[in-house]
Amino acid sequence: MNSEGDLVHGRWLDAVGRDGVQQAVGLLDALSEAHTIRRLELPVHTMLPVVLRQLLLPVMIDALGLPRTRQEWGERFHRGRFSEDERDRLAHYLGPRYGDRFRLFDPQRPFAQVAGLEALNGETKTAAQLVPSVASGNNVPLFSALSEADELLLMPGEAALWLLHVHCWDTASIKTGAVGDPQAKNGKTTGNPTGPLGQLGVVVPTGETLYETLLLNTPIWADGLEPQDRPQWAWDERPAGLGCMPAAQPVWSERSATGLLDLLTFQARRIRLIACETEQGTRVHRAIVSAGDRLAQTPETEPHTAWQHTAKPKKGQPHRRPRRHTSGRAAWQGLGTLLAMTLPVESDGPYTSLLLRQIADLQRGGVLSGRYRLGVETSGLEYGTQSAVVENAIGDDLPLPLRALLAQDDGLREVLLECVDQADQVARALDGLNNDLRRAAGGDPLPRDKGSRPSARFLHGLDATMRRLLAGLRTVDEDDEELLERAQLAWEQCVQMAADREAESLLAAAPPRAVVGRTVKSGDKEFVYRSGKAVGVFRTRLASILTRVAEERSAKGEEAAAA
The missing domain is CATH 1.10.132.100 (Topoisomerase I; Chain A, domain 4)
Known part of the structure; x- marks a missing residue:
């Protein structure tokens, strides 16, 4: 990645091609050449849903729209790659339309950050607070190679990944009070929930190429996207009446997601990366992580979780709540949940994810072959002490016979x-x-x-x-x-x-x-x-x-x- 941290063209994502060769690509190439990429090589298991949700899927969906029928989805899938017209639309989206909003160190509008964010106490913290496996504050992993006193230097590409990881998986610990945040008290913000993915047992269907994985993670909605739904980099295009606070300012609110794009790119923290120049180039060495938007409730349109259905919930609680993974259990031990295709209306029980139900419907409709080599990746974090520290990371992947997703x-x-x-x-x-x-x-x-x-x-x-x-x-x-x-x-x-x-x-x-x-x-x-x-x-x-x-x-x- 160049010194400006250009996520669109800088080579910062490690991709393994279908020939097994690994190379670095930027956001545009990762999408345009998705049919040539077998998988992304990411630092931890919890990073795949982060990259899919915060970058690849919302860009693709916003630029090309959601498929509205099984037939439209099938045409895209069986083509096996983006058409020339779709590639042009992606290039326009990441170029003249929004390309300048994907720069990590832009002084006016840094990607997924708040420009000029300052702590009320005027202090910054090491970049270690972005990485759960490195000691920082109360989060002290047993086998961390660094202590909080050590300086962690992140390359721009690494910093971009961990920045998005914080938005999805951050702990519920006390956050630094930010200048301009009216809800900060005594230099801090309390009562923070974990990042949105930290409240789920994440389930990601995977294909044989990145292109197939993108389509398998794309919902089919007959009415398309909500008109007011915008991703975080286009927050200024959201109607004022929605009550969404500007994602590029210190203020935040507790609210519901306004649509799929908002849900995928939800800004659960207000963050500023602080870079320095070294002999090796630009490195991120300090950061400010403050309170961000709080998701009032996980909507049933959430595509990446299985559910626990309760026939008679307590007053004020929903019938369906996200089902978390169990620490210490392999993904195949939870097949009963992954294959729970029928909603247990009269009793309590699991109900599989929206995307796996959609894949079953696609097979039932003849769009997907029963012999398709479907995979599933599961991930989650186990928190401890009021969810303020990370105790364990959960991650697994397994092949899944597609025909097992059919009738009960x-x-x-x-x-x-x-x-x-x-x-x-x-x-x-x-x-x-x-x-x-x-x-x-x-x-x-x-x-x-x-x-x-x-x-x-x-x-x-x-x-x-x-x-x-x-x-x-x-x-x-x-x-x-x-x-x-x-x-x-x-x-x-x-x-x-x-x-x-x-x-x-x-x-x-x-x-x-x-x-x-x-x-x-x-x-x-x-x-x-x-x-x-x-x-x-x-x-x-x-x-x-x-x-x-x-x-x-x-x-x-x-x-x-x-x-």
Whole structure:
């Protein structure tokens, strides 16, 4: 990127081409040549939705408009690239129309910032406050290579990415009071929520090229965009009656999003990057992060989250709220949520994202092939201490068989959900075995929130197997019941072997006194715990879960007896 921080033409986004070659591109090239790009190489998993929402999607949608029918979406998708007319419109949008608004260090209108923003105390902070993995203030990661006293120098491209990351994922900590902000008190602003994405379990469908990923993340709206809906760089074009505060000024408000473009580019903070010149070029070394707009409520038009539906919510609460990811769980363990295509009107339960429902509709309408190689990336942040610090980052990606997004009674869907459920049941059975062995040895079961559990090791060991299963099932025909049955048997065999390994490890670690065991009284009842009995209970439980393997073993036993 050049010294002016030109996001349109400066080479600041690392892109991996379809040939595997990595090169740096600017915003215009990333869009115009999206069909040649396999993926963007970004510093952290939580950055993909940031770049999509704050830059690529709103530029594309505002310049070209939303598709209004499945057929229009399909024509764009199957073309596989932007047409010459669309490329010209993108170039005009990022050139004569708004090109000057994508400059990181513009003195009058710096991109996604407030020009001349000043703290009430006159101080600035290190650029580390932009990066969650670097120590800053109360946010002190355990393995941070830098302390708050160290100076962090960000290249312009890096600074641009972390600037947008703050707008999406920032913590809810106290923010610096800004000069000109009437709501700042005693030099600070309290009560800040996290960034909008910090309140979601983000789900991003992905394709085989960046172009396909952009289309898969583009909603189909029959009426198109709202007339008053504008992205953050065109805030001055919003009608005054909407009550939106200028994004380029210190003032802010709590409000609803005025439309899709506003939602995607929501300015949750007021920020100013401060650059210096070094021997290596322009670097961002200081920053001011102040309170920004607060999203009153996540709208149901939010495309990048699954939902938790509550049939009878408490007074004043909506029926649907964003569903967050669970820390420590792989994305495939949440397939029940990703594949929840039907709204549970009469009961509580999950409901998948708007975009995955749209993709299912596109397949149902014949626009997308059932063999399309769909992927899903999930991301989220886990906050701690009143959401003022980042405790953990959640990120995963997995192949997803497209046919599994169809009818609720679809065979492929049932196969996948059964496989996930089997893994979960076996994991719990292993934890039960571990607790019984601990009791037999004279100890107590592990507390629910402490200790290393065999279930975690078991599920981690199954991860690669599940991903191979998902990738293989993407090409299975819906009526190929025999192949599905063979796939389930192969899955159960892998689960059985993984469970056997873990059980043998637990039994080997049990002390000799576990063989004799002990008797535990609980009220009027007595319970006998011995290692042999614990293993027997576990084997019985395993056979009831992995029924195909059990039947296969039984059949082989009968054949051997007959011989």
